[in-house]
Amino acid sequence: MASNVAMTTGTRPTRPARWTAAAVAAVALAGCGVTVPTDPDGTLTAVRGGELRVGVSPHEPWTVVGPDGVPAGLEIDLVEGFAQTLDADVVWSTGGEEELVDDLERGELDLVVGGFSASSPWTSKAAVTVAYTTVTDADGKPEGHVMLTPMGENAFLVELERFLLDQEVSAP
Amino acid sequence: MTQGAVEQSFRFGNTELPPDAREAARRAKRLAWLTIAFLVTAVTSVYLVMGSSQAMKAAWAEDLLSFIPPIAFLVALRVTGRVPSEQHPYGYHRSVGIGHLVAATALLTMGAFLVFDSVSGLLSGEHPPVGTVVVLGHPMWAGWLMVAVLAYTCVPAVLLGRAKMPLAEQLHDRVLHADADMNKADWMTGVGGIVGVLGIGVGLWWADSAAALFISASILHDGVKNLRSAVAALMDSRATTVDGSRPHPLGGAIDETLRALDWVSDAASRVRDQGHVFHVEAFVVGRDGMPTQAQLQKAWDAVTGLDWKVEDLVVVPVDELPEELLPGVRGGG
Numbered sequence: 001m002a003s004n005v006a007m008t009t010g011t012r013p014t015r016p017a018r019w020t021a022a023a024v025a026a027v028a029l030a031g032c033g034v035t036v037p038t039d040p041d042g043t044l045t046a047v048r049g050g051e052l053r054v055g056v057s058p059h060e061p062w063t064v065v066g067p068d069g070v071p072a073g074l075e076i077d078l079v080e081g082f083a084q085t086l087d088a089d090v091v092w093s094t095g096g097e098e099e100l101v102d103d104l105e106r107g108e109l110d111l112v113v114g115g116f117s118a119s120s121p122w123t124s125k126a127a128v129t130v131a132y133t134t135v136t137d138a139d140g141k142p143e144g145h146v147m148l149t150p151m152g153e154n155a156f157l158v159e160l161e162r163f164l165l166d167q168e169v170s171a172p
Numbered sequence: 173m174t175q176g177a178v179e180q181s182f183r184f185g186n187t188e189l190p191p192d193a194r195e196a197a198r199r200a201k202r203l204a205w206l207t208i209a210f211l212v213t214a215v216t217s218v219y220l221v222m223g224s225s226q227a228m229k230a231a232w233a234e235d236l237l238s239f240i241p242p243i244a245f246l247v248a249l250r251v252t253g254r255v256p257s258e259q260h261p262y263g264y265h266r267s268v269g270i271g272h273l274v275a276a277t278a279l280l281t282m283g284a285f286l287v288f289d290s291v292s293g294l295l296s297g298e299h300p301p302v303g304t305v306v307v308l309g310h311p312m313w314a315g316w317l318m319v320a321v322l323a324y325t326c327v328p329a330v331l332l333g334r335a336k337m338p339l340a341e342q343l344h345d346r347v348l349h350a351d352a353d354m355n356k357a358d359w360m361t362g363v364g365g366i367v368g369v370l371g372i373g374v375g376l377w378w379a380d381s382a383a384a385l386f387i388s389a390s391i392l393h394d395g396v397k398n399l400r401s402a403v404a405a406l407m408d409s410r411a412t413t414v415d416g417s418r419p420h421p422l423g424g425a426i427d428e429t430l431r432a433l434d435w436v437s438d439a440a441s442r443v444r445d446q447g448h449v450f451h452v453e454a455f456v457v458g459r460d461g462m463p464t465q466a467q468l469q470k471a472w473d474a475v476t477g478l479d480w481k482v483e484d485l486v487v488v489p490v491d492e493l494p495e496e497l498l499p500g501v502r503g504g505g
Contacts, residue, residue, distance in 0.1 A: 037313055038375030040299055127224075127301030152299020152377045158313055161304040165311050 037154035043110055044086075044156040052088040054079055055100035057114030061172040062145065065094050074172050075113040075147070078132065082163045101125050104150050111149055111160070118144040127151050132164040135171040145171070184252045184448040185263030187483045193342060200339040200348055201249060204242040207332050207355070211239055214325040221317045224300045226293050227368030227383035228318055230286050231361050234391055235325065238358070240278050241351030244271030248347055252448060262484070268447030269406045271347045276398035283392030290384035299377040302369070318369045326362035329355045341414050344448055344481060346405065349414045350398050357394070361387050411445040422450065422479055429474050430456055430487075435467050440498050443482075452485045455493050463489050 039045070056076070058065045064073040071092050083090045093100075093109070101122050103109040116122065118131055131144025147164075149157045182189050182197040189197060215235045222228040251267040254260075305314045333355030340349035364383045371379020401416040411420040423443045430439035433456075441454035454475065456463070463471075471487050493501050 034374050036370075036373035037302060037315060038373065040375045040377040127303065130304055130306075149301075150299075152301055152372075154302050154313075154315075154372065155375075157301060157303045162311055165304070165306065 035155065037158060039153040039155045041107060041150070041153060043150060043153040044159055047088050047110055047156065048086045050088055051091050052079070052083045052086065053091045053093070053108070053110045055103060055109045055112040055114075056092055056094045057097045057100055057112065058094070059115030062115030063113055069094065074169070075115065078164065078167065078169070079111065079113060079147075081167070082160060085163060086159070097122070101148065104148060107150065109150075110156065111147060113147050116146050116148060118146050120146065120148075122148060125151070127153070127157050129157065129164060130161045132167060133169040133171050182249075182253070183255075185254065185256055185265060187449050187480055190480055193480060196339045196342045197249065200336065200343060200345070201246065203332060203336050203339070204245050204348075204351075207242045207336075207351070208239065210328045210332065211235055211242075214329075215239075217321045218325065221305075221314065221321050223302055223314055223318070225302060225318060225365075225369060225372065225380050226290055226298070226300060227365045227380050227387060228322075230290065230384040230387040230391075231322060231325070231365040233282055233286055234358070234361050234387060237278055237282055237391065238329075238351075238354060240275045241347055241354060244275050245345065245347045245351060247271060248345075248447070262446065262451070263449075265446035265448055266406070268345060268347055269402060272350060272398065272402040273406065275347065275350060276395055276402045278395075279391055280395030280399055283388055283390075283395045286388030287385065287392055290381050290388055293381040294378060294385065297377070298381065300372055300380045302372050313373070315369045315373045319366050322362045322365040322369070326359040329358035329362075333358065344414050344445075346401065346414055346416075346447070350394075353415075354394055357390065360390060364390075405445050405447070408444040411443040411450050420445075420450075422482060425478055426452060426454060426475050426482065429478060430454055430471060433467075433471055433474065435459055435463055436471070438493060440493050440501050442498060446484070449481050449484060452482050453497075454485065454487050455490050455498065456487060457492060458489055 056063050056065060056071045060073070062073055062075045063071060064076075065071050071094065079090060093103075095103075097112075097114055100109060100112045100114070104112050104126050112126065116128070117137070118128060120128065122128075126148035127150065128146040128148060131146055134142050134144045137143040147160065149160060182194045215232065218228060218232045218235060222232055248267045248271045251264045254264045256263040302313070302315050302318075304311045305317055306312075307317065333352045336348055336352035336355065340346075340352050364386045368380045368383025371383065404412075404416065411423060412418060413420050420443070423441070426441050426443065427439055430436055430441070435458055436456050437459045438457040439454060441452055443450050443452050452475070454471075456471065468487055468489065472485060475485055475487070476483050495501055
């Protein structure tokens with residue numbers, strides 16, 4: 001009881017003041033050196049000037065894998081453009097969606113493309129980007145097209161989204 | 173019954189409220205509607221920016237649950253206004269207790285669910301993705317928008333809580349008290365959420381789940397605290413102050429008033445909280461046997477004059493105080 005009284009009348013910081021201090025400290029931390037957002041696993045830093053490991057699931061016309069295994073298509077071009085802004089070399093691997101998303105979860109891939117829509121069932125296992133273009137689906141409803149990135153690698157996600165938002169993409 | 177005599181009056185059953193309490197009830201009603209209006213804006217804006225943040229989800233759930241107390245208060249205020257009938261001779265005051273119990277159970281259930289949710293998020297190492305939003309043509313990190321919305325939800329809640337607290341005490345309304353208490357603590361939810369989102373921002377994936385755990389634990393705590401006091405009141409425990417912290421001073425005041433009467437040698441009473449008003453059974457021992465009708469009437473007037481909360485009073489003349497009905501009467505003075 002006595003200590004309670006001391007807290008309200010004395011000079012010790014009250015609870016709100018301490019919380020505010022913590023919040024200010026977090027913002028200050030963000031201000032000096034640490035960029036917001038930051039990747040917990042450092043994907044963006046690893047990719048910049050290095051390799052961009054991309055999984056491709058064939059889904060015409062968004063992604064096409066030729067008989068020789070060389071990927072092509074609208075999303076391939078977008079990924080190549082993004083890699084250029086990061087000065088990174090793209091390493092392609094092809095496979096089924098599930099396999100590629102598993103690799104993404106394990107941190108063996110940085111990005112998966114395959115004509116995914118915003119209502120993709122993979123949203124609980126991968127972070128989806130903003131829609132880089134919107135098409136009308138079979139039911140006549142608008143549907144955004146997205147790419148998949150690793151969960152919680154927010155700096156990488158934001159970097160890719162900023163790139164995608166800058167592109168003028170018309171659906172194939 | 174004297175009904176429809178004056179302007180739209182606030183009453184708790186048979187009890188006409190004195191002017192200052194009537195004014196308090198009117199203000200409390202207005203504040204309850206204001207709270208609902210604020211919560212609509214808070215729930216909508218948090219929902220729009222929530223994304224995949226666990227802490228935002230917990231904060232949203234808390235805002236959603238905050239609808240229950242003001243609604244329960246408004247409903248209880250209407251119901252308790254009814255005059256006792258043959259079917260309900262004790263009036264409708266218990267509706268406060270029922271509203272309180274329902275609100276507490278909702279808090280407890282939701283709190284427990286969210287604690288489980290955030291602990292499992294922590295254990296499975298969920299990394300919450302927070303990407304970009306486009307605001308007025310400018311892409312920005314969605315986390316900043318979340319922080320702004322959470323900061324908005326902090327301020328009005330605290331102001332509403334502070335305004336409601338004295339009214340809850342004056343009206344002796346436990347639902348309003350629980351509501352004010354939750355509002356006052358709401359800034360912790362906001363700040364907790366902000367810390368969680370900023371944590372995601374600096375790359376601490378666990379900060380979000382940890383903040384969510386903190387918020388859900390506070391919801392759970394509110395639930396347990398309210399469930400206790402709601403159940404205690406419904407179990408006819410001794411009437412306490414509205415926050416349940418100590419016995420209500422009216423209990424002692426009633427006994428003293430009765431003992432101060434010259435024909436009374438001893439008196440004790442049991443008081444239960446019906447919700448807003450008290451139900452009092454007072455036992456008095458006369459100095460010279462059976463008191464007269466006039467003496468009893470005077471005793472009744474003296475006690476009911478103490479406070480508007482004690483109108484439902486029974487004065488029972490007895491030879492000696494019945495210990496089986498007044499536990500503790502032997503030990504206490």
